[in-house]
Amino acid sequence: xxxxxxxxxxxxxxxxxxxxxxxxxxxxxxxxxxxxxxxxxxxxxxxxxxxxxxxxxxxxxxxxxxxxxxxxxxxxxxxxxxxxxxxxxxxxxxxxxxxxxxxxxxxxxxxxxxxxxxxxxxxxxxxxxxxxxxxxxxxxxxxxxxxxxxxxxxxxxxxxxxxxxxxxxxxxxxxxxxxxxxxxxxxxxxxxxxxxxxxxxxxxxxxxxxxxxxxxxxxxxxxxxxxxxxxxxxxxxxxxxxxxxxxxxxxxxxxxxxxxxxxxxxxxxxxxxxxxxxxxxxxxxxxxxxxxxxxxxxxxxxxxxxxxxxxxxxxxxxxxxxxxxxxxxxxxxxxxxxxxxxxxxxxxxxxxxxxxxxxxxxxxxxxxxxxxxxxxxxxxxxxxxxxxxxxxxxxxxxxxxxx
Amino acid sequence: xxxxxxxxxxxxxxxxxxxxxxxxxxxxxxxxxxxxxxxxxxxxxxxxxxxxxxxxxxxxxxxxxxxxxxxxxxxxxxxxxxxxxxxxxxxxxxxxxxxxxxxxxxxxxxxxxxxxxxxxxxxxxxxxxxxxxxxxxxxxxxxxxxxxxxxxxxxxxxxxxxxxxxxxxxxxxxxxxxxxxxxxxxxxxxxxxxxxxxxxxxxxxxxxxxxxxxxxxxxxxxxxxxxxxxxxxxxxxxxxxxxxxxxxxxxxxxxxxxxxxxxxxxxxxxxxxxxxxxxxxxxxxxx
Numbered sequence: 001x002x003x004x005x006x007x008x009x010x011x012x013x014x015x016x017x018x019x020x021x022x023x024x025x026x027x028x029x030x031x032x033x034x035x036x037x038x039x040x041x042x043x044x045x046x047x048x049x050x051x052x053x054x055x056x057x058x059x060x061x062x063x064x065x066x067x068x069x070x071x072x073x074x075x076x077x078x079x080x081x082x083x084x085x086x087x088x089x090x091x092x093x094x095x096x097x098x099x100x101x102x103x104x105x106x107x108x109x110x111x112x113x114x115x116x117x118x119x120x121x122x123x124x125x126x127x128x129x130x131x132x133x134x135x136x137x138x139x140x141x142x143x144x145x146x147x148x149x150x151x152x153x154x155x156x157x158x159x160x161x162x163x164x165x166x167x168x169x170x171x172x173x174x175x176x177x178x179x180x181x182x183x184x185x186x187x188x189x190x191x192x193x194x195x196x197x198x199x200x201x202x203x204x205x206x207x208x209x210x211x212x213x214x215x216x217x218x219x220x221x222x223x224x225x226x227x228x229x230x231x232x233x234x235x236x237x238x239x240x241x242x243x244x245x246x247x248x249x250x251x252x253x254x255x256x257x258x259x260x261x262x263x264x265x266x267x268x269x270x271x272x273x274x275x276x277x278x279x280x281x282x283x284x285x286x287x288x289x290x291x292x293x294x295x296x297x298x299x300x301x302x303x304x305x306x307x308x309x310x311x312x313x314x315x316x317x318x319x320x321x322x323x324x325x326x327x328x329x330x331x332x333x334x335x336x337x338x339x340x341x342x343x344x345x346x347x348x349x350x351x352x353x354x355x356x357x358x359x360x361x362x363x364x365x366x367x368x369x370x371x372x373x374x375x376x377x378x379x380x381x382x383x384x385x386x387x388x389x390x391x392x393x394x395x396x397x398x399x400x401x402x403x
Numbered sequence: 404x405x406x407x408x409x410x411x412x413x414x415x416x417x418x419x420x421x422x423x424x425x426x427x428x429x430x431x432x433x434x435x436x437x438x439x440x441x442x443x444x445x446x447x448x449x450x451x452x453x454x455x456x457x458x459x460x461x462x463x464x465x466x467x468x469x470x471x472x473x474x475x476x477x478x479x480x481x482x483x484x485x486x487x488x489x490x491x492x493x494x495x496x497x498x499x500x501x502x503x504x505x506x507x508x509x510x511x512x513x514x515x516x517x518x519x520x521x522x523x524x525x526x527x528x529x530x531x532x533x534x535x536x537x538x539x540x541x542x543x544x545x546x547x548x549x550x551x552x553x554x555x556x557x558x559x560x561x562x563x564x565x566x567x568x569x570x571x572x573x574x575x576x577x578x579x580x581x582x583x584x585x586x587x588x589x590x591x592x593x594x595x596x597x598x599x600x601x602x603x604x605x606x607x608x609x610x611x612x613x614x615x616x617x618x619x620x621x622x623x624x625x626x627x628x629x630x631x632x633x634x635x636x637x638x639x640x641x642x643x644x645x646x647x648x649x650x651x652x653x654x655x656x657x658x659x660x661x662x663x664x665x666x667x668x669x670x671x672x673x674x675x676x677x678x679x680x681x682x683x684x685x686x687x688x689x690x
Contacts, residue, residue, distance in 0.1 A: 053586050074592035086583035090604045100591035147591075 001186055002064035002154040003029045004050060010058030011045050019045045022217035023059070025206060027155075030185045034202035036192055038240070038349030041208040042218045043191045047157050050189060052076050063154055074103075079148035083160040085140045087132040087147075093119075094128040097146045111150075118149040121180070138169045145180070155187040162197065174200060195241050199225040207237045209345055230387070231278065235291060235342040235396045238389060244296045244328060245346075246389070247363045248338045251292035253285060261310070262292050262388065265333035265361065270310035274386035280400035282390060290399065291338050293389035296328065299365035301373075302380040314380040315363070320373045327369045329379060332360040342396040441666070448472050448659035455655050472656030473664075475647075481635070482661065485643035490668055492554055492639065493621050496561040500617045501610055503562070504569030505577075509599050511570065512577035513585065523574070529567030534560065535626060545631055552634035560627055565617040572616075576609030577602060611679035618676070622669045640665040 004027040011020035020042040027033045035043040048054035049061065052073035061068050068076055079100075087096050094115055101111045119125040122142040132140055141161060148156055162170045162177075178201060181188055192198055198205045206222040221233045225241075232238035238246045251264035253271070260271040260283060269292075276282050302312055315331035337343075337357040347353055365381050373379060390399040446462060447455045454467035461467070476482050511523050534541075541560060542551075550556040580602045588598045603610070628642040644661035647654040 048586075051586070051590055053589065073586075073589045074594075076590075078590065080587065080590050082583040082587060084581060084583055086581065086587040088584065088588075088601060099588075099593075103592040103597070147587075151591075 001029050003027060003031075003062075004155060004187060004189065005062040006046075006050075006059065008059035009046070009049065009056065009061060011042070011049060011054065012057045018211050018216060020049070020218055021058075021211050023219055025219065025222065027187060027189060029187055032181050032188045032190065032201060032203045034190045034192060034198040034205045035208060036195055036198035036202075036205055036240075037208035037218075037220075038210070038345065039193065040210045042211065043208050044159055046208075046218075047080075047159055047189060047191045050155075051078060051080050051157050077151075077154045078157055079151045079153040079155075080157040080159065081141075081144045081148050081161045083163055085132070085144040085164075087140060087143055089132055092129055092131055093124065093135070093143050093146075096132065096143055097150050100147065100151050114150040114152070115146075118146045121149070121183075122146050137165050138173065141165060141173060145177075149180075149184070153186070155189065158188065158190045160192055161190075163193065170197075177201060196243060199229070199241065205241075207240060209236050209240075209342075212341075214341075229295075231398070232389065233398050233401050235293070235340060235391045236345060238293050238391070238398075239342065239346045242295055242297075244364045246293045246295050247361075247365075248291050248293045248343070248391075249333060249335060249361045249363075250289055250338055250393070252287060252289055253282070255283070255286055258310075262290075262390075264292060265335040267313055267333075268310060269313075269383055269385055269388070271388060272385040275388040275390075278400075279390050279398070282399050285399065289393060291340070291391040291393050293391060294363075294383055295387065295389075296364045296366045298384040298387045299329075299367060299381045300384075301367040301371040302382050303371050304368055305382040308382045311385050312380050312382050313363075313365075314378060317373055317375055317377050317379050320375060322369060325369060327367050327371070327373055329365045329367055329373055329381070331363050331365070331379070333363060335361045337361050338393070340393055340396055444659050445663050445666075448656065448663045450656070452654075452656050455659075469656065472654075472658075472660030475654065475657040476660045476664065479646075479657070482640075482643060482664070484636070485638050485640045486664070486668070488554065488637055489622060489639040489641070489665075492557050492561065493618055493669075493672070495554075495558050496565065496621050497614050497617050499558065499562045500565035500569045501613055504566050504613060505573050505603060505606075505610065506599065507566070507570045508573035509577050509602060511574045512580075513598075523570075526567045526570045530571055534564045538626070538630060542630055550631075552632050552637050554632070554637060556631045557627055557637075557639075560631065561617075561621045561624075565613075565621070568616060569613045572613055573606065573609050576606035580605050608680050611676040614676040615673060615680065618669065618672055622665075 004025075006023050006025045009020060009023040009025075010018070012018050023046060025033075035046060037043050045054055049056050050063075052068065052071060056069050063076055063078065088099065091099065097115045097118060098111050101114065115128070116125070119128055122145060124139060124142050124146060127135060127139060127143070132143065135143065141164075144161070162173050165173060174197060181201075190197075190201060192201075202225060204222055205225055205228055207220040207228065208218040209220050211218055221228060221237045223231075228237060228241045232241060232246075235248065239248070249264045251262040254261050254263055258270070260276060261268045262271055271282075299313075302308065313333075315333065317329050317331055319328075319330035321328040321330075336359055337354075338361070339354050339357070344354060347356065367373065367379075367381060391397065392399055443459065447459060449463045449469070449472075450461075450467045451469035451471060454461070454463070454469070458467075463469075507526070511519060545551050545556045548556075550559075584605075585598050585602065588601050593601065623641060624639075625641050625645075628637075628639045632638070633642065640661065644658055644665065647657040647661065
């Protein structure tokens with residue numbers, strides 16, 4: 001086991017395109033770190049650079065205390081799990097798991113012990129004599145995990161290992177991965193596209209975004225899942241983490257004797273002191289246009305909360321999604337949508353562009369399903385104004401964040 | 404509009420039956436054309452000389468049946484020897500082409516080095532230019548090297564002849580081997596040679612195809628054995644059969660017997676390779 005340290009890491013392909021830039025990241029011994037971001041954000045490239053499969057163009061990479069920039073993959077003592085499992089099709093499960101150990105000329109009895117132990121942990125003992133093609137997707141994924149575990153490496157690198165599984169199995173394997181890491185405590189770097197996987201698995205999550213000419217660095221924020229959710233440092237992280245995504249609207253601040261208000265679409269929300277404290281310097285930006293972010297989870301039907309003057313939004317329901325224990329209510333505010341580079345990038349990840357936003361601001365609010373909601377109905381929802389987020393539309397950064 | 408659609412639909416439903424019959428007729432005719440001469444050779448090799456000329460299209464009967472041709476083949480000429488020569492040359496050539504072709508193809512598919520594309524094109528040129536154009540210089544070279552009338556001369560020439568196409572085909576197959584598999588092996592600690600051998604079983608259909616493509620022209624070739632290795636000790640079957648073809652008299656039963664015998668080993672090799680080839684095609688189709 002070891003830590004992994006990257007300083008000013010960068011990757012430029014021979015044709016001159018930059019995939020990774022200026023990544024400073026320290027993964028401490030035993031940590032489960034998730035690299036998450038939209039496609040093209042360089043997360044897999046970083047992982048492959050840790051593995052040694054991709055040359056490092058800039059910066060330094062340490063595994064433990066060793067500088068590994070020029071160390072071959074086989075000498076880095078790391079194990080990798082691939083998205084498509086990458087099992088050797090002509091070898092049995094046992095041989096697949098033993099392959100790396102055999103190449104390292106390990107004693108036969110030791111190999112046997114390690115393989116059997118790992119197989120027992122992963123509950124694949126009965127398949128040891130089978131070929132990969134006789135296994136289901138989930139079983140193949142376990143074998144791939146087993147192949148990594150038997151090596152007892154300094155670190156596990158996982159490249160979207162669950163994305164080829166069906167939804168139900170993915171959730172189950174996710175839990176098992178968590179348990180496995182808890183048991184082995186091996187440093188793990190996990191790449192995923194799926195922010196739910198990132199939030200549930202990671203001790204810390206690094207949110208990456210594609211490098212652009214204007215911003216040649218990928219790392220947006222590295223923090224615990226809770227911190228990412230409650231204090232995203234910029235609009236990109238705010239919009240990427242959380243499902244459904246955070247609602248954003250252009251708003252201006254105004255102050256009167258009763259307090260600080262955020263004004264948008266003809267509405268006024270009283271900004272709670274807690275929110276003001278979370279955004280140092282917020283009160284100095286009266287009259288300026290800011291972006292107000294509200295998570296869908298920070299709404300509740302007024303019928304439940306009781307009257308809450310200056311903290312409600314009333315709108316016509318356009319879509320109501322009943323999930324059983326809660327309902328997601330969609331409505332529109334008569335105000336042009338927020339358009340910034342961060343928003344465009346988030347849209348690009350879903351294959352959409354700015355034109356798909358239309359000319360209204362679309363909101364999603366979560367309400368308890370005890371309140372009956374029907375299409376076209378006027379609904380008043382209360383906002384938890386302690387949890388408001390304010391961003392600077394020019395930089396995309398959270399108000400109060402040092403540039 | 405509706406009517407047209409209906410007719411199209413009707414025709415669409417009926418067409419498969421018609422076309423399947425058509426396909427079978429076409430295939431049957433083609434098979435007859437392709438197998439007819441072969442059948443004639445086999446049939447007539449089992450008849451007496453007189454019967455061959457009297458009724459070449461008749462099956463051998465109890466009166467016309469004769470193994471004279473086969474007896475002559477084994478008595479008069481060292482046919483076992485010719486067989487062995489052909490088999491040695493073909494097998495070694497196929498092995499060499501598969502091994503070196505796969506190595507080159509793997510390198511071209513796997514590594515990004517300067518001149519990679521140029522190298523691929525250079526080899527592709529080899530597919531287009533027939534090696535026989537160089538016969539004179541090849542002969543001169545072999546004379547200088549003292550390799551005339553050796554197995555090695557033929558093996559070298561045939562390997563050179565088979566390699567370009569082999570590299571061309573196999574590099575496509577190697578490109579289909581998932582990158583992650585090679586990466587996984589690299590992380591597991593495999594060296595580059597190990598990775599090559601790991602990828603080999605995955606392209607078995609390609610290897611089988613190359614085996615067939617390489618084997619047939621080598622076995623059937625008359626040109627290079629005649630020029631490079633016409634000596635009694637290195638004669639191949641195809642060349643050996645020529646001894647029965649004289650300027651004035653041809654011993655047809657023996658020629659036909661020799662040709663019939665020459666088909667057997669190549670048929671066996673073909674069956675081995677084609678099974679691999681089919682397995683590859685099938686597994687690709689179902690998955």
